Amino acid sequence: xxxxxxxxxxxxxxxxxxxxVSDSTGETLNAMAKAxxxxxxxxxxxxxxxxxxxxxxxxxxxxEEIASAPGVVLHTIVDRELREQLEEGCRRLxxxxxxxxxxxxGALSRYLGAALSTRVGAQHALDHxxxxxxxxxxxxxxxxxxxxxxxxxxxxxxxxxxxxxxSKTPTCIYLAHRGIRAANVPLVPGQEDGxxxxxxxxxxxxxxxVSPDRLVQIRRNRLDGxxxxxxxxxxxxxxxxDETVKARRAFERRxxxxxxxxxxxxxxxxxxxxxxxxxxxxxxxxxxx
Numbered sequence: 001x002x003x004x005x006x007x008x009x010x011x012x013x014x015x016x017x018x019x020x021v022s023d024s025t026g027e028t029l030n031a032m033a034k035a036x037x038x039x040x041x042x043x044x045x046x047x048x049x050x051x052x053x054x055x056x057x058x059x060x061x062x063x064e065e066i067a068s069a070p071g072v073v074l075h076t077i078v079d080r081e082l083r084e085q086l087e088e089g090c091r092r093l094x095x096x097x098x099x100x101x102x103x104x105x106g107a108l109s110r111y112l113g114a115a116l117s118t119r120v121g122a123q124h125a126l127d128h129x130x131x132x133x134x135x136x137x138x139x140x141x142x143x144x145x146x147x148x149x150x151x152x153x154x155x156x157x158x159x160x161x162x163x164x165x166x167s168k169t170p171t172c173i174y175l176a177h178r179g180i181r182a183a184n185v186p187l188v189p190g191q192e193d194g195x196x197x198x199x200x201x202x203x204x205x206x207x208x209x210v211s212p213d214r215l216v217q218i219r220r221n222r223l224d225g226x227x228x229x230x231x232x233x234x235x236x237x238x239x240x241x242d243e244t245v246k247a248r249r250a251f252e253r254r255x256x257x258x259x260x261x262x263x264x265x266x267x268x269x270x271x272x273x274x275x276x277x278x279x280x281x282x283x284x285x286x287x288x289x
Contacts, residue, residue: 017071018045021062021086026051029076032100046071053077056085063089073097129179136176143183144169146192153183154202158273160184161194162208163247164234165218167261167269171208174270180277187247189233198254204280206273207251207258212241214262 018037020029026049037045048069050062059082066073066089073090075097077083083099090097108114143152145168153159157180160168168184175182183203187194197205210218219235233239251258259272 021075140172140176156203166208
């Protein structure tokens with residue numbers, strides 16, 4: 001570990017090596033490592049990622065890399081022999097190794113009384129859920145930024161509505177990766193007010209709102225990135241405030257649930273939408289009994 005270098009904001013940070021060893025794509029392990037290290041202030045991991053480790057030779061190379069940069073080893077190795085090879089190698093190096101999924105897998109095994117699968121990458125199988133996610137992604141791309149007729153939008157699980165730069169598109173893409181068919185319709189002064197969406201029966205329509213100050217900042221950054229002139233109405237504080245107020249009032253008038261994205265990440269916005277969909281599904285199931 002190195003506590004002498006500066007992290008974000010100029011503060012001293014502790015850097016450490018973390019080795020992520022997986023016999024699959026490594027996505028689960030990477031997400032877990034980021035979630036855990038984010039809980040520690042001033043701690044910055046130097047990640048070493050080893051994905052698709054499925055042979056003894058590959059594991060030997062992994063252990064050589066680990067030896068050259070001592071730190072913590074996290075793994076999701078399923079194969080018993082490869083796991084033993086990794087554990088023995090870490091013991092020789094006197095380095096901590098952690099099976100990231102072990103506590104959860106053990107608890108579920110005891111509860112379910114079921115045998116564990118030894119199939120590598122089982123969560124990435126080309127099953128129905130996988131193809132559903134791909135179809136949802138195709139749908140999100142085809143119905144982005146107001147594309148699609150009302151009949152086509154009826155095929156959505158959720159339709160996001162909001163003024164320009166309220167993270168509608170990235171939220172739809174994120175939802176699609178969870179198998180949720182999401183479309184989005186931007187509110188454009190003098191062109192699109194979202195009224196047509198009141199005719200939708202199947203999708204949940206969700207309004208996205210944002211503070212005017214934050215929206216002006218985002219839009220200015222967007223224009224700067226495009227090397228474009230700052231169009232007055234697009235970034236004018238008074239015009240933007242009027243635009244956001246009208247959007248909020250329209251959402252309230254139509255009875256649509258709203259989410260303020262001012263201080264939310266895309267992941268947090270998507271999680272709130274998933275909760276809304278779940279609540280709606282529960283209400284419908286209750287009404288059918």
